[in-house]
């Protein structure tokens with residue numbers, strides 16, 4: 001008989017994860033690297049996503065081009081840490097950190113479950129036909145309809 005063990009992301013709170021476990025929980029979808037907009041004149045206006053991805057994102061490789069230095073390199077690249085989990089509601093609904101903060105299961109395509117990063121491309125930045133950020137880009141032209 002094979003012993004079935006409960007995976008770490010279901011047995012541990014986000015704050016209890018090791019650094020390696022925390023990093024493994026990120027599915028690499030890249031959706032957090034898309035620029036977002038919010039109507040300043042409307043109170044509690046929803047955050048809307050655009051198809052414009054951070055200039056530091058490598059679209060072909062499907063990942064940040066300078067992950068170790070991302071916070072120094074790009075102003076506004078938010079550090080996701082366990083003690084800030086309550087603020088994660090600006091992240092996409094599929095984000096593993098957001099899901100686990102709300103005690104929700106990871107999707108079947110998450111690499112920790114599927115064992116592969118292949119299917120992430122169907123749900124992440126790649127599926128949205130991303131456009132790389134430039135100095136003069138008009139984000140409003142690239143808002144994604146909710």
Ligand code: SF4
Nearest residue numbers: 026027029030032095
């Ligand atoms: S949205 Fe969440 S799961 Fe996706 S890349 Fe960003 S931090 Fe990782």
Ligand code: SF4
Nearest residue numbers: 033054057064070077
């Ligand atoms: S610096 Fe890297 S991790 Fe940060 S938003 Fe840009 S592409 Fe994403």
